Amino acid sequence: MSSYEIYLAVGVFVPLITFAFLAFFGHRLGKPLSGWAAVGGAFISLVLATITLIGWWGEVQSGTTAEMTANAARFHWADLGSIPATVGVKLDSLTVIMYFMVAFVSFWIFVFSIGYMSGHSDEIDGQCEYHRFFCFMSLFLFSMLGLVVASSLLFLFIFWELVGLCSYFLIGFYFDKKFASDAGIKAFVTNRVGDFGFLIGLMMVFFFLGTLDLDQAAVTFEKAAHLAGAAPVHDYSAFATQWLADNPELVGVVNEHAVTAAGLFTSPFTIFGAGLATIMGIGLFCGAIGKSAQFPLHVWLPDAMAGPTPVSALIHAATMVAAGVYLVARIFRLLTPEAQMFVAIIGCITLTITALIAIVQTDIKKVLAYSTLSQLGYMIFGLGVGAWIAALFHLMTHAFFKAMLFLGSGQVIEGCHHEQDIRNMGGLRKKMPFTCWTFFVGVLAIAGAGIPAVHFGLGGYFSKDEILAVAYERAYNWSGEGKRQEARGKREEATGNSTEMPAARAMLVSAAEHGHNHAAGGEHGHGHAAGHDGGHGDSPKLGIAAMVPKLPKWLFWLPIIIAYVTPFYMMRLWWLTFMGKPRNEEVYRHAHEIKLMYIPLVVLSVGTVFCSYLVFRPMLADAAPMAADAAVIVSIDGEAHHHSAQALSLTHEAGKDPHTALIGIVGFAYIVGMGLAWLIYRNGFEVSTKIRSLPVIRYVHTALEKKLYFDHLYEGFLVPAIQYVIAGICNLFDTYVIDLIANLSAKVTERFAAFSGRVLDARGIDGVVNGIADSAIDLGNAVRRPQTGLIRNYVLLAAGGAVVVVMGVLLVVW
Amino acid sequence: MLTDMIGQPLDYYLAVGLTHYLVVSAALFCMGVFVMSTKRNAIGILIGVELVLNAVNLNLVAFSRYHAHSRLDGQIMALFIIVLAAAGAAVGVAIAMNYYKNHSSIDVDRGAQLQG
Numbered sequence: 001m002s003s004y005e006i007y008l009a010v011g012v013f014v015p016l017i018t019f020a021f022l023a024f025f026g027h028r029l030g031k032p033l034s035g036w037a038a039v040g041g042a043f044i045s046l047v048l049a050t051i052t053l054i055g056w057w058g059e060v061q062s063g064t065t066a067e068m069t070a071n072a073a074r075f076h077w078a079d080l081g082s083i084p085a086t087v088g089v090k091l092d093s094l095t096v097i098m099y100f101m102v103a104f105v106s107f108w109i110f111v112f113s114i115g116y117m118s119g120h121s122d123e124i125d126g127q128c129e130y131h132r133f134f135c136f137m138s139l140f141l142f143s144m145l146g147l148v149v150a151s152s153l154l155f156l157f158i159f160w161e162l163v164g165l166c167s168y169f170l171i172g173f174y175f176d177k178k179f180a181s182d183a184g185i186k187a188f189v190t191n192r193v194g195d196f197g198f199l200i201g202l203m204m205v206f207f208f209l210g211t212l213d214l215d216q217a218a219v220t221f222e223k224a225a226h227l228a229g230a231a232p233v234h235d236y237s238a239f240a241t242q243w244l245a246d247n248p249e250l251v252g253v254v255n256e257h258a259v260t261a262a263g264l265f266t267s268p269f270t271i272f273g274a275g276l277a278t279i280m281g282i283g284l285f286c287g288a289i290g291k292s293a294q295f296p297l298h299v300w301l302p303d304a305m306a307g308p309t310p311v312s313a314l315i316h317a318a319t320m321v322a323a324g325v326y327l328v329a330r331i332f333r334l335l336t337p338e339a340q341m342f343v344a345i346i347g348c349i350t351l352t353i354t355a356l357i358a359i360v361q362t363d364i365k366k367v368l369a370y371s372t373l374s375q376l377g378y379m380i381f382g383l384g385v386g387a388w389i390a391a392l393f394h395l396m397t398h399a400f401f402k403a404m405l406f407l408g409s410g411q412v413i414e415g416c417h418h419e420q421d422i423r424n425m426g427g428l429r430k431k432m433p434f435t436c437w438t439f440f441v442g443v444l445a446i447a448g449a450g451i452p453a454v455h456f457g458l459g460g461y462f463s464k465d466e467i468l469a470v471a472y473e474r475a476y477n478w479s480g481e482g483k484r485q486e487a488r489g490k491r492e493e494a495t496g497n498s499t500e501m502p503a504a505r506a507m508l509v510s511a512a513e514h515g516h517n518h519a520a521g522g523e524h525g526h527g528h529a530a531g532h533d534g535g536h537g538d539s540p541k542l543g544i545a546a547m548v549p550k551l552p553k554w555l556f557w558l559p560i561i562i563a564y565v566t567p568f569y570m571m572r573l574w575w576l577t578f579m580g581k582p583r584n585e586e587v588y589r590h591a592h593e594i595k596l597m598y599i600p601l602v603v604l605s606v607g608t609v610f611c612s613y614l615v616f617r618p619m620l621a622d623a624a625p626m627a628a629d630a631a632v633i634v635s636i637d638g639e640a641h642h643h644s645a646q647a648l649s650l651t652h653e654a655g656k657d658p659h660t661a662l663i664g665i666v667g668f669a670y671i672v673g674m675g676l677a678w679l680i681y682r683n684g685f686e687v688s689t690k691i692r693s694l695p696v697i698r699y700v701h702t703a704l705e706k707k708l709y710f711d712h713l714y715e716g717f718l719v720p721a722i723q724y725v726i727a728g729i730c731n732l733f734d735t736y737v738i739d740l741i742a743n744l745s746a747k748v749t750e751r752f753a754a755f756s757g758r759v760l761d762a763r764g765i766d767g768v769v770n771g772i773a774d775s776a777i778d779l780g781n782a783v784r785r786p787q788t789g790l791i792r793n794y795v796l797l798a799a800g801g802a803v804v805v806v807m808g809v810l811l812v813v814w
Numbered sequence: 815m816l817t818d819m820i821g822q823p824l825d826y827y828l829a830v831g832l833t834h835y836l837v838v839s840a841a842l843f844c845m846g847v848f849v850m851s852t853k854r855n856a857i858g859i860l861i862g863v864e865l866v867l868n869a870v871n872l873n874l875v876a877f878s879r880y881h882a883h884s885r886l887d888g889q890i891m892a893l894f895i896i897v898l899a900a901a902g903a904a905v906g907v908a909i910a911m912n913y914y915k916n917h918s919s920i921d922v923d924r925g926a927q928l929q930g
Contacts, residue, residue: 788926789925789926789927789928790922790923790926791850791851791859791922792850792851792852792853792854793851795847795850795851795862796847796851799847799851
């Protein structure tokens with residue numbers, strides 16, 4: 001157990017203490033103080049996260065991270081049946097960096113919140129609720145940090161639900177307003193739908209893999225794939241080898257459960273051609289669909305903007321929605337190629353439709369919400385295509401610039417007195433210069449602006465383009481099909497089953513353990529070891545040798561098109577808000593900027609510009625080998641590698657810089673997109689109104705404005721249909737089961753009552769009571785008779801009595 | 815005990831002893847009871863009560879004399895009873911007078927209003 005684990009664990013619990021403190025004493029602290037208390041808690045977490053990050057950075061440099069990860073302590077918590085549930089810190093670069101990101105963004109959003117809430121009503125039904133806001137924010141921070149450090153799926157799930165609960169509380173913060181409480185409920189219920197799948201996945205993991213520990217589950221899964229013959233080469237990934245060497249006491253358990261788990265691959269049970277192993281992965285991914293608001297459960301996120309803006313920034317842009325992506329990253333080793341394809345398709349659909357919807361939205365927060373959805377789609381898509389590093393890198397950069405964008409929108413909304421409609425804004429740059437230009441940095445970052453030749457750019461320039469580069473590799477330079485067939489043949493041979501199995505349960509090629517990506521990294525002076533010692537060698541191990549299929553072309557081209565749409569709608573938003581002429585004099589006149597609120601904006605924009613590429617990217621590259629079997633890794637200098645290229649005889653041209661490879665396609669997408677937006681919106685809505693009235697576009701526009709009718713579909717069809725079905729089932733159940741039981745029990749009760757009334761009561765209880773009374777009366781009558789009222793009788797009786805007594809005594813004595 | 819009394823020499827019967835006192839006492843007691851139970855006159859009943867009490871006194875004194883070996887418990891008890899009898903007689907007479915006021919008679923048989 002290293003000190004990092006202690007730092008991280010303490011950092012998790014500090015916000016919990018703040019939460020408890022605010023919950024009990026918050027109302028006494030009053031308006032600004034309780035906010036500062038929450039900031040204090042977040043600050044401690046941030047300090048611990050920073051210490052850990054700096055220390056860990058040193059470990060990354062010296063290449064000792066694998067050792068630290070292996071030595072991370074696991075404590076026995078409880079026994080679930082015969083399976084022990086362990087608790088511990090999942091200590092690797094991803095945890096450290098994610099932890100830091102959450103703590104950092106949260107801290108600055110907390111600071112921002114104080115300024116924001118000072119201008120907002122904090123009374124609900126006449127009661128001051130200011131402390132409640134910070135109370136739940138602290139609870140959220142606790143849950144999110146807990147989620148990040150959780151080493152087992154069980155704890156991950158617990159914190160997962162806690163995070164969802166906090167989201168519900170905070171969306172519905174103004175619960176006296178109908179739309180806010182509705183949005184809270186919608187978010188919560190939609191998430192439940194996803195969590196249902198998550199739970200199924202969790203149960204399958206528990207049942208088949210016999211553990212809820214992330215690492216152990218991954219190793220068991222890999223072993224099971226070998227046992228079932230789903231992987232063509234019987235060799236283990238460096239991760240599994242290392243893990244088994246580090247945990248010799250668990251080898252027996254793993255081997256034992258791998259036999260059961262092999263059923264995941266060999267079971268003939270399928271749903272739409274997906275075997276149990278795939279279903280398990282998809283089930284777990286369902287949780288991410290809900291939490292990261294992916295199609296088709298994306299509908300809750302735009303509505304969640306009903307919460308206060310800092311909440312939108314913290315939860316619904318930077319951290320919580322990223323939890324889904326984080327989950328997929330964590331369970332990456334449990335995903336079969338089919339499951340990964342499913343992930344990629346969901347991500348691609350999400351990023352496409354939500355970006356299109358974002359074009360026509362007029363609420364500043366709604367545009368940002370849809371852009372968040374689109375970016376989350378990119379992350380999920382990235383994970384689906386095997387761009388593990390790139391997707392998480394995008395998560396980090398996105399967290400920064402999206403938090404900043406949301407805080408900027410909060411500043412605008414606050415400064416314009418709760419005006420959220422960009423049609424009423426315009427020209428705000430003069431009133432809020434800081435907000436304007438930090439917002440512009442955010443726009444550039446999300447648009448992926450950069451200069452390809454000199455290797456300089458903001459956020460999305462590296463992360464999004466890297467995802468696209470990997471997608472390009474998968475779509476054009478990949479030839480996994482042959483090996484896929486081979487895998488299938490091998491398995492059939494192994495199982496002696498010649499019938500066509502529904503899907504080749506092939507696994508991703510373990511890529512990361514092959515060390516040959518680092519020569520280039522060293523040349524470019526970044527000098528970190530992105531791989532681990534176990535991987536270096538002339539004959540690279542394949543791990544679970546398995547195939548990821550070649551990507552369909554549309555899965556590459558749709559994200560490329562959307563890469564043009566993203567700068568367009570962001571530029572539209574920024575221009576309409578800050579540039580041009582004021583469209584509403586009233587709003588413009590009152591607009592102002594709040595001092596405390598622009599500090600976080602500046603800090604986050606600096607983070608966006610400098611931090612992400614220099615720190616996050618190398619750290620993620622460090623985490624990748626142990627956390628995932630990513631098929632393609634674009635190393636730090638931007639070169640794309642198939643790590644297992646040689647072993648798999650891939651037809652692949654080595655060494656492609658994503659930006660040189662893609663320069664003709666997306667290299668200048670941001671200029672095109674932003675330029676187009678400028679052309680259309682530079683004079684407000686004049687041009688766009690004309691475009692809108694064009695024949696076909698009109699219908700498209702309406703459809704997009706109505707959010708592609710998803711809400712209508714759900715509210716108008718799905719929910720009523722489900723309600724109808726459920727109502728019908730409930731009705732049948734009511735009529736034939738509940739009523740039957742009720743009637744039966746009524747009959748029984750009636751009979752019993754009759755018996756009890758007529759027999760027990762009338763004869764038993766009443767008989768006893770009356771009998772006592774009657775005997776008392778009889779006794780009274782009997783003893784009344786001698787009471788004649790004549791003294792002589794009494795005397796005689798007394799004398800007679802005395803005589804009797806004396807006679808009795810004499811008799812006894814004799 | 816009673817059997818001892820049978821078939822004794824004459825001296826045994828003539829010499830005044832405890833038995834004689836007890837016999838007198840018993841006779842007095844019986845007379846008292848008889849008076850109490852036959853008289854309808856309240857004063858008569860009071861006299862019967864006195865007889866019973868004095869029978870008891872006689873018993874106490876006799877037993878004290880013959881069995882208590884120079885201790886005076888019985889005598890003292892008798893004195894108490896005499897005092898209490900006097901007090902009781904006074905109360906009884908007072909009751910009789912009030913009774914007379916209410917009923918214009920001291921016939922106790924007419925005082926049966928409380929009979930259930």
